[in-house]
Amino acid sequence: MSENTNSIKLPKAVETPSRFRNTIGKxxxxxxxxxxxxxxxxxxxxxxxxxxxxxxxxxxxxxxxxxxxxxxxxxxxxxxxxxxxxxxxxxxNALLETMGDYRWTAEMLLGHFAMAETGDLPKVDLEYSLGDSGGGFDKMRFIKPDSALSLKLDDDKIDTSIELNKTNDGRPVKTISIPCYGGGMSYGSTALSVMVGRARAAKALDTLTCTGEGGYPPELLPYKENVITQVATGLFGVREETLQHCPIMEFKYAQGAKPGLGGHLLGEKVTEAVAAMRETVVGRPLFSPFPFHSVYSVEDHKKHVDWMKEINNQVLCSVKVSTPTDVDMVAVGAYYAGAHIIHIDGSYGGTGAAPDIAKKNIAMPIEYAIPKVHQFLVDEGARDKITLIASGGIRNAMDVAKAIALGADGVVIGTAEIVALECVRCGNCESGRGCARGIASTDPELGYMISEEYVEQRIINMYIAWRKQWCDILRSFGMQSIKELVGRSDLLIHMDYLDKEERAKYQATPIKQHII
Amino acid sequence: MPKKYHIDTQETPPRFYPVGKYTTIEFREDCAGSCRECVKKKCVYGIFEDNFLHNSSMKEPEFLYTCMSCFRCVQECTKGIFSRVINPEYRTLGNNYWTSDIIHRTWYQAHTGSIPVSGAGYRGPFVGKGFDSMWTDMSEIVRPTRDGIHGREYINTCIELSRRPAGLAFTDDMELAVDVPPILEVPLPILFRQPDFGILSRKVLLSMVKAAAIINTFMLINPKEIKEDLKPFLKNLIPQMTKDNYADYSDLIIGCRMVSLAYQPGIEQEFAKLREINPDIFIMVNIPLDKDCKSIVENLVNTGVDTLYCYTDENGLELNTDNPRFVKDMTREIHLALVDLSARQRVNLIIYGGIAMAEHVNKEIICGADGIAIDLPLLVAMECRLCGRCLEGLSCPVKLEEMDVDYGCARIINLIGAWRNQMLEMLGAMGLREIRRLRGEVGRSMWFEDLEKENFGPIFGERKVAAI
Structure with a gap:
């Protein structure tokens, strides 16, 4: 099943075709x-x-x-x-016009479907690395590398692993084999098979996934070494034993899709099983308050972190925050409180239902927040003692590489994982019975459209394809490890900051009007 | 506990099928005709249920307004005959500013009274012109409301339309030594305005006025339109008069709480005459938002005017120039001019132009307005398609002239209820408990140019492409 590399074990890609009889092609x-x-x-x-x-x-x-x-x-x-x-x-295919949007274009969706099916980069001429958003990652490119630097190394000799504990505080050193782990999608918001399948993929890939805030279903226990327990403001399903299972505990102060608002699970999704897990009433909508009612200051936050460390003396502590103007101060606060990981979640991402007004307008996009936090941590002398994880609007392998070059150690992926499961981003995760494609649904009929094996292998395939892209970039810049790329913003250009002649040397920014 | 201001909404379905975004295409030559597995029968959202003829006689549905875009029919049809395209009519909805997306969302809110919610992240451009080049801030930990959405009923959206004294003074025996003018409050920073075009039948006007009265805001209206049917709502009307014609409407000046006068040089001399007719009247002056607006505002601020109403065109563009600026930048200029005069607290600034969505209200207030006025969203709430046929004397596709007043009123209330809820979401995230605290509070916003300069400048150097 697995083959040895320098330091990591990678599973093999296995062809995993679409669940639907008619596939969508370009x-x-x-x-x-x-x-x-x-x-x-x-x-x-x-x-x-x-x-x-x-x-x-x-x-x-x-x-x-x-x-x-x-x-x-x-x-x-x-x-x-x-x-x-x-x-x-x-x-x-005229159908493509009705698919996708500025951020996730139809071609990016199809590209990821193909990667998740084959574990390889698409053979069809699809633009899966740049969207049509006209800013941020879509305007950034890696500079043309000096060909003399290029390494002749096989993919399995290139290290894509990252460290999650840089503090030397005596707690375990946690390494994940790819610079990504799965974002929190709660029990209740996604089908159980999706949750378990993601955990299986995380185990196979030697990375992590996250419970989200809806509790810890017992089905996840076999994969507990690869599952982060999230402690969110609603404290749904948070129990002492689930905190003792996990290698990493994540405090979610805010999330990028709805910064400052807290989560909201609609009543229809609160089935008997979900209600039991969350210790609530069937059919009643569940609001997570915002923010933590026990945290009024950085000192209170430190109390949280200490409490977390006391319950489980092996656990690493992650603090997930959104991206307000003072996100750099918040990050430093998290560092001084003793967190191992500061996780910043930008405003354009998110998987679950959120008010459109919040997703579009509240808090800054992650592209601005990463260099802001990175630089501030450098100036504070704290950058090499905390792991900076970014998320929220990181869509593809190139976005991951760009985020790392801007200053993140690694990223958290949510949407791309569910796109690998053939999410078409219709955005109706919250309506009625939930996702019509069976991904984000607890409906008795819809929730069983998807098997754990399918979820596991599609996600593995996608990351294997992504890894090929990362290896290409690293090789071309003469790097053997993705850790060398962290903060190398000198390797990036932004199209709007170049003269016209310089700009012409790079792939033009896609310009397309979408009807959204 | 005192009663909190709340806008009650109730589902009000459209009278006509709205223009749908998608339309199906079927390659019928391959269709078995009566397939038991027909995907139309299995639609998760049941969108073909009302179109049963679609199955039995293969009649095309006129619309796919309710299509949720899950692609299951396309991907599961046993013969693969299904495809979809964007409805060509949907593309023609609205214009560059009032886009089909804005119109669709407005219809949704007017129908349901709910705020638009969706999953899977944001799907629009990174940044855009006008209001789309700024983001609002949020507070990570410390905030005054503390209760997230549970506490939002405590967020006050009330603004004042009445002037305020520069400061209080007291006599030696601690009696007030200055006149404190009466106070006129509106519970939300949104005023209505009679649209410049559209089917403005009595029913349409009455719907708007009635909705304004129910949610306790004001509607700016041409005094000629105030006939018997609108008389019961005088307290919620602001007749828009001129220096030349106000004398003809002394009954309105007596009956209304506030009147507005179109700006003309020397207009301030009329204020005393108005107050002779009704000593309690509040006065608003309408000023076109152009290059002269700033100096007019500066001159008027100490004349006893209560509210300055500055208007651009319907798309928020500066008037009387070939190179117009956008309303948010002009608002900022006016606001800062008043701040420089130390007069910002004395008068109120209501801005009209370009307000198409709830987020625009908050952003305009951040730029310095006290409140805003809207007209087109009211028409769109009543199913108007902004097609402009009425301007050419053609029939209205949604027969606005025949609309029931209660229906129109309910749709407008739904829209404003949904807008207010969205404004509260933003205020809650910012940790503000009063919308008055938001006025001019640019510290609670992030602007594209600043973010680029601060975060990308050190990495990429100087920006070479100036425009968004």
């Missing part, structure tokens, strides 16, 4: 009734678009998402030209 291939079922297309296509079984009268419907489109024209296996009866037609 291109549409239609086969007309003129088809004589000669099997030529199936014979020619190396991408597996055409499948013909000898005992079937006709080939299967083309598997469109695997088609590489018009660029195939130069190949001698281009099915459209080779079909003896011209039964095949190829065009761009």
């Amino acid at each position: 291109y549409v291939i239609k086969r007309s009734n003129a088809c004589i079922s000669c099997g030529k297309c199936a014979e020619l296509c190396p991408y597996g678009v055409h499948i013909r079984y000898s005992n079937y009268a006709k080939p299967l419907r083309p598997i469109e998402h695997k088609c590489i489109g018009f660029k195939c024209r130069e190949n001698d296996f281009f099915c459209i030209d080779k079909c003896p009866v011209q039964a095949l037609t190829l065009r761009k």
